[in-house]
Amino acid sequence: MxxxxxxxxxxxxxxxxxxxxxxxxxxxxxxECFQCxxxxxxxxxxxxxxxxxxxxxxxxxxxxxxxxxxCRQCVAACPGLAIFVVDLTYxxxxxxxxxxxxxxxxxxxxxxxxxxxxxxxxxxxxEVIQVKQGRGHNLTWMITLAVPKDLxxxxxxxxVGGYRxx
Amino acid sequence: xxxxxxxFVIGGGPAGxxxxxxxxxxxxxxxxxxxxxxxxxxxxxxxxKFFGSEKQYAGERxxxxxxxxxxxxxxxxxxxxxxxxxxxxxxxxxxxTVLKDGKHLKFHPRKIIVSTGAAEKFLAFxxxxxxxxxGAGAVQTxxxxxxxxxxxxxxxxxxxxxxxxxxxxxxxxxxxxxxxVEAAPRIGGYLVHASKLARAGVPIKTGWxxxxxxxxxxxxxxxxxxxxxxxxxxxxxxxxxxxxTLCLAVGLTPLSDLLFQADCHMEYVRELSxxxxxxxxxxxxxxxxxxxxxxxxxIEEASSAMVEGRLAGxxxxxxxxxxxxxxxREVASARAxxxxxxxxxxxxxxRAGLEKVNEKxxxxxx
Numbered sequence: 001m002x003x004x005x006x007x008x009x010x011x012x013x014x015x016x017x018x019x020x021x022x023x024x025x026x027x028x029x030x031x032e033c034f035q036c037x038x039x040x041x042x043x044x045x046x047x048x049x050x051x052x053x054x055x056x057x058x059x060x061x062x063x064x065x066x067x068x069x070x071c072r073q074c075v076a077a078c079p080g081l082a083i084f085v086v087d088l089t090y091x092x093x094x095x096x097x098x099x100x101x102x103x104x105x106x107x108x109x110x111x112x113x114x115x116x117x118x119x120x121x122x123x124x125x126x127e128v129i130q131v132k133q134g135r136g137h138n139l140t141w142m143i144t145l146a147v148p149k150d151l152x153x154x155x156x157x158x159x160v161g162g163y164r165x166x
Numbered sequence: 167x168x169x170x171x172x173x174f175v176i177g178g179g180p181a182g183x184x185x186x187x188x189x190x191x192x193x194x195x196x197x198x199x200x201x202x203x204x205x206x207x208x209x210x211x212x213x214x215k216f217f218g219s220e221k222q223y224a225g226e227r228x229x230x231x232x233x234x235x236x237x238x239x240x241x242x243x244x245x246x247x248x249x250x251x252x253x254x255x256x257x258x259x260x261x262x263t264v265l266k267d268g269k270h271l272k273f274h275p276r277k278i279i280v281s282t283g284a285a286e287k288f289l290a291f292x293x294x295x296x297x298x299x300x301g302a303g304a305v306q307t308x309x310x311x312x313x314x315x316x317x318x319x320x321x322x323x324x325x326x327x328x329x330x331x332x333x334x335x336x337x338x339x340x341x342x343x344x345x346x347v348e349a350a351p352r353i354g355g356y357l358v359h360a361s362k363l364a365r366a367g368v369p370i371k372t373g374w375x376x377x378x379x380x381x382x383x384x385x386x387x388x389x390x391x392x393x394x395x396x397x398x399x400x401x402x403x404x405x406x407x408x409x410x411t412l413c414l415a416v417g418l419t420p421l422s423d424l425l426f427q428a429d430c431h432m433e434y435v436r437e438l439s440x441x442x443x444x445x446x447x448x449x450x451x452x453x454x455x456x457x458x459x460x461x462x463x464x465i466e467e468a469s470s471a472m473v474e475g476r477l478a479g480x481x482x483x484x485x486x487x488x489x490x491x492x493x494x495r496e497v498a499s500a501r502a503x504x505x506x507x508x509x510x511x512x513x514x515x516x517r518a519g520l521e522k523v524n525e526k527x528x529x530x531x532x
């Protein structure tokens with residue numbers, strides 16, 4: 001259970017997942033933020049006004065999936081590194097997952113990285129298709145992986161180091 | 167020689183720097199005394215991004231907030247900063263004494279703002295004096311201030327925000343974290359911090375504690391034991407975890423000695439993690455002209471420490487007649503910010519603690 005080991009349950013995740021219909025339309029941000037803590041940089045970071053933390057900053061974010069275009073601005077902005085962008089339309093059989101990353105070395109685009117689950121379990125080697133760093137003092141890297149569609153909701157981290165060339 | 171001072175700020179952490187900047191912005195003159203080589207307090211080792219809202223620099227990393235506040239303070243003509251200067255006492259005639267460069271300096275401030283912060287708590291278990299057993303704060307300083315890899319394999323005790331954050335920073339420094347052990351049945355810190363560790367493969371063991379440490383001349387491992395619902399060890403659940411370092415992140419307690427010495431009305435409030443001064447809505451203690459802000463008045467987040475500092479700084483300046491109208495507005499807006507920061511479920515403990523302090527306010531000191 002999340003409160004005991006930090007691993008969100010399927011039930012926790014259901015509350016923050018966009019609908020399947022929405023996911024078929026293109027990339028979407030998913031805020032895996034389940035606890036009411038005083039925090040709202042995600043809402044400030046969204047250029048489309050898709051994320052709201054209302055009526056006060058102690059609420060968890062709500063994403064309006066009609067406004068969210070999956071632009072990834074919120075991924076590096078979230079202080080809790082809890083926002084991911086999933087694109088089920090990346091390729092016919094592949095999805096892309098963008099995750100926040102704050103370790104060295106950082107993999108390069110085109111390399112393979114070991115994807116990890118929310119519990120840190122190894123899920124397989126996936127191609128790194130984009131690497132970007134948050135601007136200014138932000139410094140958080142955003143790593144985008146190409147993963148099989150059935151793992152798009154499971155891959156949430158990569159193992160540090162040991163990256164392979166594809 | 168006794169130097170006359172308008173506002174004397176003791177401690178240059180987030181609360182003290184914010185207090186000094188607020189007070190100086192009204193035109194008041196401030197002397198800020200910092201025990202360390204540089205102001206910044208605990209912010210100087212906080213490499214993670216802060217929570218809160220924009221007004222409390224949310225999204226910014228602590229190290230950059232420290233830099234920004236310190237730079238502003240150094241640039242502000244009304245602020246004089248004494249570093250490597252330890253305040254020794256606040257005496258009944260209002261004299262504050264300071265040890266600086268081996269000299270005993272004396273000051274006579276009109277207002278004093280105490281922002282001395284907190285100290286780490288320790289934990290009692292057999293062999294807890296073995297080299298390799300640290301407070302988590304010390305390990306964080308070694309890593310993030312001195313750039314020293316502090317360990318190879320760590321067991322972290324405490325799943326509050328400090329334990330979770332320092333564990334993550336240990337991973338960033340290339341140190342293996344064997345596990346995080348928490349005696350309580352639930353994680354006390356922010357769950358997003360816990361999830362970062364979980365997806366890096368670090369187990370968080372709630373309902374476990376350290377039974378004993380062992381090692382020949384230095385730490386070689388710890389025996390962990392599971393606790394039942396009454397926090398009693400369950401025999402037979404012991405596990406042996408080899409490690410070269412054990413970090414204790416079992417809470418902080420207000421560093422309130424100076425306030426005791428100044429004879430401020432103090433109360434032990436469990437929710438605020440120790441003995442705290444009874445303060446009014448301007449954060450003034452029971453002694454006229456002595457204010458307290460930040461962790462010294464109750465253990466909370468750095469975000470609220472900065473807002474408390476701002477509140478105390480403006481209140482102290484206004485009481486000296488500086489820019490009263492604006493200062494009063496700023497005091498009111500700081501109060502509103504604090505209310506918002508504390509209004510969620512994570513603020514319940516602080517709210518309960520502050521309520522106890524308020525109840526004590528009416529009572530006579532003796």
